[in-house]
Amino acid sequence: xxxxxxxxxxxxxxxxIKGILSSGFPGQLEISEARNGREAIEIxxxxxxxxxxxxxxxxxxxxxxxxxxxxxxxPSVYLIIITAYDYFDFAVEAVKNNVREYILKPFSKTxxxxxxxEAVSTxxxxxxxxxxxxxxxxxxxxxxxxxxxxxxxxxINDSIYSIxxxxxxxxxxxxxxxxxxxxxxxxxxxxPSVKNGENPGDSVKxxxxxxxxxxxxxxxxxxxxxxxxxxxxxxxxxxGYEDEAETRLIMINLASDIKRxxxxxxxxSLWIGIGSCYRGLNNLNKSYKEACSSLEYKSENGNIVxxxxxRPEMSERMQYVDREKIALFKAVEQYILDNMREELDLExxxxxxNLSSFYFSRTFKDxxxxxxxxxxxxxxxxxxxxxxxxxxxxxxEICFSVGYSDPNYFSxxxxxxxxxxPTEYKIKIDEGTGF
Numbered sequence: 483x484x485x486x487x488x489x490x491x492x493x494x495x496x497x498x499i500k501g502i503l504s505s506g507f508p509g510q511l512e513i514s515e516a517r518n519g520r521e522a523i524e525i526x527x528x529x530x531x532x533x534x535x536x537x538x539x540x541x542x543x544x545x546x547x548x549x550x551x552x553x554x555x556x557p558s559v560y561l562i563i564i565t566a567y568d569y570f571d572f573a574v575e576a577v578k579n580n581v582r583e584y585i586l587k588p589f590s591k592t593x594x595x596x597x598x599x600e601a602v603s604t605x606x607x608x609x610x611x612x613x614x615x616x617x618x619x620x621x622x623x624x625x626x627x628x629x630x631x632x633x634x635x636x637x638i639n640d641s642i643y644s645i646x647x648x649x650x651x652x653x654x655x656x657x658x659x660x661x662x663x664x665x666x667x668x669x670x671x672x673x674p675s676v677k678n679g680e681n682p683g684d685s686v687k688x689x690x691x692x693x694x695x696x697x698x699x700x701x702x703x704x705x706x707x708x709x710x711x712x713x714x715x716x717x718x719x720x721x722g723y724e725d726e727a728e729t730r731l732i733m734i735n736l737a738s739d740i741k742r743x744x745x746x747x748x749x750x751s752l753w754i755g756i757g758s759c760y761r762g763l764n765n766l767n768k769s770y771k772e773a774c775s776s777l778e779y780k781s782e783n784g785n786i787v788x789x790x791x792x793r794p795e796m797s798e799r800m801q802y803v804d805r806e807k808i809a810l811f812k813a814v815e816q817y818i819l820d821n822m823r824e825e826l827d828l829e830x831x832x833x834x835x836n837l838s839s840f841y842f843s844r845t846f847k848d849x850x851x852x853x854x855x856x857x858x859x860x861x862x863x864x865x866x867x868x869x870x871x872x873x874x875x876x877x878x879e880i881c882f883s884v885g886y887s888d889p890n891y892f893s894x895x896x897x898x899x900x901x902x903x904p905t906e907y908k909i910k911i912d913e914g915t916g917f
Contacts, residue, residue, distance in 0.1 A: 483604055485529055486511045486598075489522035489548065490537040492563070492906060495587070499535060499594065501563075510602060519543025525554045532557065532605045533598070538565040549581065558608070560601045564589065598830065601752045621897045629653055633763075634707035637663075639715060640767040647763055656719050658705050663757040663769040665777060666694060666714040666740070668750055673688045690714065690748055694740055717766055722758060729759045730790050733840045738829055753780040755787045779840060785829060787840040810835065811849040822862050823885045856912075862886070864898040871910050875905045 486503065490496045495516050503511055514529055516522040518540050530534065549561055561580065566587040581598045582604070633650045636642045651657060659796065668690060691708030698704045698716060708714040718736075720729055737754040744752055750890035755776035757769030772789035779787045814835060818826065831854070832842035847853050852860060862884040869880045878889050881904075886892040897903045902910070 483510060483512050485514070485531040485533070486529040486533040486603060487514045487516060487522065487525060487529070488535050488546065489519070489540070491518055491540045492537070493517075495537070496678070502591050502594055505597060506591075506597065507602065511839065519545060519548035521550045523551050524751075526559075528675050532600045533560045534564070535562045535564055535598075538563055541596060551579065552606060560600060560605050562597055575718055591607075595597040608730060611875075630705040631709065632708055633703050634715060634717060635710070637763070637766045638707065638715060638770055640709065642764050642767070651763065654703075654705065656705070658717070658719055658766060659761055660721060660759055661717055661719045661763075661766060661769070662729070662759040662768060663773040664698075664716045664718060664733065665757075665770070665773040667753040667754045667755075667777060667780075668714075669753060680689065686748070686750075687714070690744060693747060694744065697740055697743060698736065715770065717770075726733075726759070726790070730756075730788055730838075731836055734759070734786060734788055735833060738833050739837075741785065741805040741829065753777055754785070754786045755780070757842075758789050781839060781840075781843065785839055788838050791841045804844060807845060811846065812847070814851070818858060818861055822865065826858055826885070827890065858885075859895055863896055866896060866904065867900065867907070870904065871911055873911075877908065880904070 483845055488496050490499070496517075500515065503513060511533075511746075514531065515523055516525050520543050522534070522536065522545075525531075525545070534549075536545040536549055543551075545563060545565070549563070552559060560582055562583040562585060563581050564587065579754050582601065585593060585597055620743050629650050630861035632645060633642075633654070635858060636645050636647070638712040647725075668687060668697065688709060691714045693705060694714060695704060695708075698718060701721040703721075705713070706716045710844075720732065733756045737756060741752050741754060744750060755773040757776070760766060760769050776787040776789045776792060779792050814831065817831065819833070823869040827844060831837045831841045835842070838843075843854060846857070850857055865884050866880050869875050869883065871875075875883065875895075881889045881892040884892075886895070893903050893905075896907070898905055
């Protein structure tokens with residue numbers, strides 16, 4: 483049933499129109515009435531009619547002004563104006579406001595019926611068209627995951643020519659002219675379901691896979707495979723990014739964001755391997771294999787590995803010469819000193835200096851002689867020693883000032899690196915027996 487609103491300040495006219503339409507369209511129209519422009523706006527906002535028959539000349543807000551206001555929130559409403567005045571200016575304004583029909587008073591029953599019949603036919607056809615459109619969209623949305631999974635599976639198995647991939651790309655609205663692969667592994671024993679001895683490959687894995695796909699989709703076009711593959715696999719289209727070094731940095735930063743947000747949302751840790759960018763869907767299997775190869779170099783510190791950081795011919799080209807490398811890590815040292823009170827982790831620090839965690843971890847040890855976590859502790863404990871010697875702060879205050887939140891853990895770390903507990907160290911200072 484369609485909703486129809488009659489807006490006219492003359493009750494006789496409203497009753498006449500309502501009587502004609504009630505008898506002419508039995509069971510087809512739900513008819514409401516408004517006595518002026520203000521009521522027409524209020525009722526339209528509340529009932530959202532499909533068809534409005536509006537008298538132009540009404541006290542207060544006239545018909546044209548009411549139509550303008552109604553169209554703000556009902557842009558597709560079918561409008562018929564009706565008036566006793568055959569003014570050209572009104573006709574011009576009516577056309578501007580997308581009024582479909584124009585009836586002059588006095589009108590005949592036949593004329594009114596024909597005009598409303600056309601309105602009912604048009605609105606009904608539009609409803610049916612919209613319904614078909616929604617149904618087609620629903621079918622397409624249902625089909626999309628199937629297309630994504632099939633094309634992803636074909637890339638992974640290097641069998642892209644066995645499917646009509648050009649048609650698939652058309653439906654997906656992707657061309658893969660510049661794209662790469664990202665392979666994500668959920669670290670064992672990092673998720674609650676794994677700790678309980680369950681298989682994370684079912685509900686938890688799918689939830690994580692969907693979350694990452696949606697996260698990537700906020701920035702780039704992507705297709706994914708994670709329901710029927712051991713790892714979570716993503717093929718990401720990077721339109722507008724042609725420079726190899728730039729795309730490498732973009733992907734490393736994206737992986738870092740994924741890792742951080744997934745940890746926050748699911749409390750799981752990830753390993754992420756990234757392949758190089760290639761042109762064309764038929765070359766993406768190379769990127770996928772590179773991403774898988776990168777994961778062979780994963781470590782506790784290097785959780786994100788880009789293939790360009792392990793590829794021998796790229797290594798010489800992308801790594802810094804010794805002098806530049808030393809200068810860079812002098813800046814890293816200063817950053818650690820300035821921020822020792824903060825929570826420092828390898829990946830965030832590496833990203834700050836536009837480096838992958840794999841390259842950063844490896845080069846950090848080469849230049850500074852310690853792995854990242856050891857170096858942080860050494861810096862903090864050395865600073866704690868200085869503060870203990872000054873005698874101006876308590877051990878607990880020193881603990882917090884150098885970046886530890888738990889005094890017991892601070893004491894444990896201090897003893898590991900200094901050979902004594904903080905209390906023992908302070909006693910020896912006070913006794914003048916050492917240090």
